[in-house]
Amino acid sequence: MEFVTPEGLRRDGRRPKELRQLKCEVGVFPHADGSATFNIGNTQVIATVFGPRVADSRGESSTDRAIVKCAYSESHFAAGSRRQRKGRGDRRTAELASTVRKALEETILVELFPKAQIDLGIQVLQADGSVLAACINAAMLAVADAGIPMRDMIAATTVGYLESTPLLDINHTERTGNGPELLLALHVNQDKAIIITEEGAVNPETLEGMAELAEQGCKAVGKFLRQSLLEHIQRHATVRGLTVK
Amino acid sequence: MIGSDEKDFIRGGFKADIRSDGRACNDSRPLSLSLGDLQPCSGSARCTLGSTDVIVGVKAELGAPLPDSPDCGGLHITVECSPCAGPTSQGRAGEALSFELAKCLERALNAHPSGRGSALDLRALSIVSGRTCWVLCIDALVLACDGSLLDALSIAVRAALQNTRIPLVEVGATEDPDEEPELELDDDPANAKQVDVSRVPIIVTVCQMDDAFVVDPTAREEEAAEQACHIAVMPTGNVCGMFRGSGAAVTPFALQEMMSLAQKRGPLLLQAVGKSIASAAMSMET
Amino acid sequence: MHISQNDRLFILKALKEDIRIDGRNPFDSRKVTVTLGLHNASATVSMGSTRVTTTIVPVLDAPFPDRPNEGTLRFNAEYSPMASSEFEGGRHSEAGMEMIRLLEQVLRNSRAVDREALCVLAGQKVWHLDVNVTVLDHAGNLTDACLLSAVAALMVFRRPEVEINTSNSGSGVARTLVLSPAVREPLPLSLHQLPLSTTFALFGAGESIVIDPTSREEAAASGVVTIIVNTNSDICAIRKASGVGIPLAQVQRLMHLASNRASEMMQDLKEVLQQHEASRVSSRVRRHASAPQQLGATSRSVNMLPPNDISATVQPYQLQEQDSGSGEETSSGEDDMSVGNPVRMIASSAEGVPISSHAQEAQYQEAALQHILTGGRSQRKAAPVDRPVASKKTAIGLQKEPQIDLDFLEGDTDPEKDVLDMRKALQTKNKQWQA
Numbered sequence: 001m002e003f004v005t006p007e008g009l010r011r012d013g014r015r016p017k018e019l020r021q022l023k024c025e026v027g028v029f030p031h032a033d034g035s036a037t038f039n040i041g042n043t044q045v046i047a048t049v050f051g052p053r054v055a056d057s058r059g060e061s062s063t064d065r066a067i068v069k070c071a072y073s074e075s076h077f078a079a080g081s082r083r084q085r086k087g088r089g090d091r092r093t094a095e096l097a098s099t100v101r102k103a104l105e106e107t108i109l110v111e112l113f114p115k116a117q118i119d120l121g122i123q124v125l126q127a128d129g130s131v132l133a134a135c136i137n138a139a140m141l142a143v144a145d146a147g148i149p150m151r152d153m154i155a156a157t158t159v160g161y162l163e164s165t166p167l168l169d170i171n172h173t174e175r176t177g178n179g180p181e182l183l184l185a186l187h188v189n190q191d192k193a194i195i196i197t198e199e200g201a202v203n204p205e206t207l208e209g210m211a212e213l214a215e216q217g218c219k220a221v222g223k224f225l226r227q228s229l230l231e232h233i234q235r236h237a238t239v240r241g242l243t244v245k
Numbered sequence: 246m247i248g249s250d251e252k253d254f255i256r257g258g259f260k261a262d263i264r265s266d267g268r269a270c271n272d273s274r275p276l277s278l279s280l281g282d283l284q285p286c287s288g289s290a291r292c293t294l295g296s297t298d299v300i301v302g303v304k305a306e307l308g309a310p311l312p313d314s315p316d317c318g319g320l321h322i323t324v325e326c327s328p329c330a331g332p333t334s335q336g337r338a339g340e341a342l343s344f345e346l347a348k349c350l351e352r353a354l355n356a357h358p359s360g361r362g363s364a365l366d367l368r369a370l371s372i373v374s375g376r377t378c379w380v381l382c383i384d385a386l387v388l389a390c391d392g393s394l395l396d397a398l399s400i401a402v403r404a405a406l407q408n409t410r411i412p413l414v415e416v417g418a419t420e421d422p423d424e425e426p427e428l429e430l431d432d433d434p435a436n437a438k439q440v441d442v443s444r445v446p447i448i449v450t451v452c453q454m455d456d457a458f459v460v461d462p463t464a465r466e467e468e469a470a471e472q473a474c475h476i477a478v479m480p481t482g483n484v485c486g487m488f489r490g491s492g493a494a495v496t497p498f499a500l501q502e503m504m505s506l507a508q509k510r511g512p513l514l515l516q517a518v519g520k521s522i523a524s525a526a527m528s529m530e531t
Numbered sequence: 532m533h534i535s536q537n538d539r540l541f542i543l544k545a546l547k548e549d550i551r552i553d554g555r556n557p558f559d560s561r562k563v564t565v566t567l568g569l570h571n572a573s574a575t576v577s578m579g580s581t582r583v584t585t586t587i588v589p590v591l592d593a594p595f596p597d598r599p600n601e602g603t604l605r606f607n608a609e610y611s612p613m614a615s616s617e618f619e620g621g622r623h624s625e626a627g628m629e630m631i632r633l634l635e636q637v638l639r640n641s642r643a644v645d646r647e648a649l650c651v652l653a654g655q656k657v658w659h660l661d662v663n664v665t666v667l668d669h670a671g672n673l674t675d676a677c678l679l680s681a682v683a684a685l686m687v688f689r690r691p692e693v694e695i696n697t698s699n700s701g702s703g704v705a706r707t708l709v710l711s712p713a714v715r716e717p718l719p720l721s722l723h724q725l726p727l728s729t730t731f732a733l734f735g736a737g738e739s740i741v742i743d744p745t746s747r748e749e750a751a752a753s754g755v756v757t758i759i760v761n762t763n764s765d766i767c768a769i770r771k772a773s774g775v776g777i778p779l780a781q782v783q784r785l786m787h788l789a790s791n792r793a794s795e796m797m798q799d800l801k802e803v804l805q806q807h808e809a810s811r812v813s814s815r816v817r818r819h820a821s822a823p824q825q826l827g828a829t830s831r832s833v834n835m836l837p838p839n840d841i842s843a844t845v846q847p848y849q850l851q852e853q854d855s856g857s858g859e860e861t862s863s864g865e866d867d868m869s870v871g872n873p874v875r876m877i878a879s880s881a882e883g884v885p886i887s888s889h890a891q892e893a894q895y896q897e898a899a900l901q902h903i904l905t906g907g908r909s910q911r912k913a914a915p916v917d918r919p920v921a922s923k924k925t926a927i928g929l930q931k932e933p934q935i936d937l938d939f940l941e942g943d944t945d946p947e948k949d950v951l952d953m954r955k956a957l958q959t960k961n962k963q964w965q966a
Contacts, residue, residue, distance in 0.1 A: 095632055
């Protein structure tokens with residue numbers, strides 16, 4: 001099947017460097033310390049944060065920093081075909097949970113909360129490509145909503161490469177093309193890559209092009225996230241009669 | 246976990262017909278429904294009852310009927326507690342809770358394996374007798390737990406089923422009766438079948454503390470109350486199922502009270518649900 | 532691994548002056564040694580003190596229903612507690628799972644191994660390869676060592692030939708017959724890509740980077756990056772899943788370094804494989820009665836063959852047409868003048884003499900093949916107990932090898948019998964020298 005038409009349009013009508021529609025909502029669950037939903041195209045992810053709170057097990061806790069735990073779950077109806085097996089506990093979900101955890105661990109200023117524990121909960125409602133990137137973005141929003149200080153804003157995006165074109169933010173159909181796939185999670189202000197995962201054989205020049213596109217994509221997502229957080233704070237401030245510059 | 250002081254406070258409130266959030270003992274929390282959010286599902290609904298938040302997706306898949314009921318379709322219900330509900334909902338406790346919820350829902354919806362008395366007309370789901378039928382897979386996800394989980398779940402299941410559209414199937418003619426007939430699925434959404442939910446019950450949770458009976462308790466109230474009952478009520482007002490939560494024994498008189506309370510509340514709640522669905526449908530069309 | 536603050540500060544301070552605690556430069560790797568094992572099914576890699584072994588066990592079985600024409604690769608990574616105190620044993624450690632994911636991604640999902648070539652009878656019988664990676668010693672950089680040993684094992688692995696008999700059974704069910712190496716030379720795997728990994732450790736805020744960290748350096752590091760490159764200089768995978776952030780420009784530089792190191796490692800690996808192949812061929816040739824003595828049975832089979840003979844043999848890692856058309860007895864059963872076995876070295880110093888009877892040799896080889904196919908779990912029934920010790924100038928070691936190997940590998944050694952064997956062997960040797 002063709003992924004990029006001769007005019008340069010992708011199957012869903014986007015241009016190669018175009019992100020899907022971004023939507024997010026901060027503070028959706030009152031019972032959690034911080035929560036957020038993040039939608040990119042059809043991919044919908046909910047993230048919640050509980051903490052910092054006293055660590056559950058003293059053996060795991062650390063005397064100079066907080067530990068970050070992440071529980072990840074994909075609902076049965078997330079993918080196109082209903083999944084029979086559990087959405088947690090297998091190797092793939094364990095790896096995804098671990099990646100989100102490490103990304104946020106590097107972003108949160110964990111040294112400020114010794115002996116504490118921060119619990120991240122990620123629920124994937126719909127999966128349509130770039131799921132891990134969406135999870136990281138949602139988690140960042142939830143952590144910001146919880147008021148936990150962070151080193152920088154982290155934004156993630158994926159880039160694929162099909163028919164000699166780097167494609168930003170690939171969806172599920174484009175993933176079936178089995179081209180190389182690059183996931184980049186970037187600290188947007190400091191310009192540092194926290195998570196880089198590339199899968200599929202690709203020559204170095206092409207990879208350079210993909211990495212550049214991914215950087216631009218991350219910055220765009222970062223801008224959107226920042227805007228959403230500011231709007232959220234503005235709303236809260238208005239409700240409480242405060243002024244925010 | 247709440248302390249004994251808080252329990253006393255809640256108990257005092259019940260006596261005076263005032264609850265912590267200002268409701269009377271007979272009032273439910275505000276209900277909001279949103280339908281059809283999930284693309285991959287045949288039908289979906291998200292129900293928010295105060296702070297309790299659940300989402301239900303229904304998928305209609307082709308499958309084979311059970312050997313002792315060749316003319317009936319299938320129904321599978323699973324409940325999962327999302328990590329978003331909190332770290333306490335994970336692990337074995339969370340799994341036990343999900344299993345219990347799923348069992349209750351199943352019993353409320355399904356009566357007899359033959360299909361009689363069931364809330365859903367399973368015979369309408371059959372395609373080729375003994376060979377192919379529609380199987381409705383109902384997957385519920387608890388996003389936030391603040392009491393009255395079964396209430397919210399049953400409402401969401403009902404709404405999701407109402408939202409479900411099953412494609413029309415044309416069975417190709419075959420000369421050989423043993424041969425697998427060809428099935429043609431009609432993609433046109435206008436031709437899709439709807440599921441008849443007129444007999445789908447709603448579960449009303451009633452708690453008792455001393456002499457006071459409260460409807461739609463929050464998590465704290467559930468914990469403070471000594472007894473709780475979950476009563477499945479049909480739209481006609483008939484009771485079609487009852488499940489006891491954990492707690493002390495209930496006297497027959499208390500049981501009667503709870504049931505009559507549920508029977509009164511049930512239809513009112515259903516009306517509210519119907520209004521929500523209608524307004525949601527209208528907002529989707531506009 | 533935990534290290535003290537002092538250790539960490541020391542390592543960081545030394546790195547600021549471009550010195551590492553084991554004396555290397557930041558971009559020097561440790562010496563890599565690859566030892567190819569018995570029966571063409573295992574490879575052991577040492578990177579400094581880190582040691583990892585991979586063994587491949589082929590199993591002939593029904594394919595997965597959704598892929599009837601393909602064999603499968605199953606990976607297993609065991610982080611054994613003897614390797615490091617931080618490993619708890621059992622097969623489900625988090626680090627072990629990550630390694631399995633990496634191997635699956637790079638060797639299986641990337642179609643590096645041609646799985647259709649593993650098909651014997653479509654829909655009925657395919658080869659399932661169990662690739663078992665065992666970490667023997669953890670001294671840092673397990674990623675590189677595990678991947679290298681897995682790739683080396685895949686390159687040296689030979690799968691038995693299978694003959695399909697559709698004739699007799701009337702029901703149409705074909706019967707497969709696994710041929711012993713004596714009858715038909717086993718085939719190598721068809722590998723499209725050979726990925727090799729390079730791991731870098733990042734220190735501090737990412738300003739110091741080293742290649743191939745030791746375990747202390749890993750403990751002091753604030754981040755780790757792994758870059759996997761294949762022989763065409765394509766990047767197969769990049770894994771930076773934790774740790775401090777680095778600018779993207781830095782990543783380009785690392786990719787370049789990884790590429791260089793991968794080609795060096797591949798060069799070394801190919802040399803070792805060539806030596807291994809040469810010794811295999813030589814042992815095969817020496818077996819044959821009429822084989823010209825010009826091969827000369829001097830000690831190390833590595834130097835034995837004149838260069839053109841090596842070229843006449845095949846590149847071990849490509850698909851080859853190895854038929855037994857040369858008329859020589861193939862003998863990969865007890866073959867493998869593998870570069871590590873002292874028994875063989877000594878034995879081959881004797882004048883190479885053919886074994887008394889082909890039948891016995893075939894028996895030994897059958898036993899060895901059974902052993903491979905059942906993964907060492909079968910009873911040791913095939914190998915005959917009586918050994919023809921008497922014939923003059925019998926290459927003792929060569930005869931003894933299958934027996935001892937099977938014993939060792941299966942674990943039901945009888946020490947007394949071994950001692951008796953040894954004694955007999957020494958006696959005959961003495962007689963031989965006196966004669």
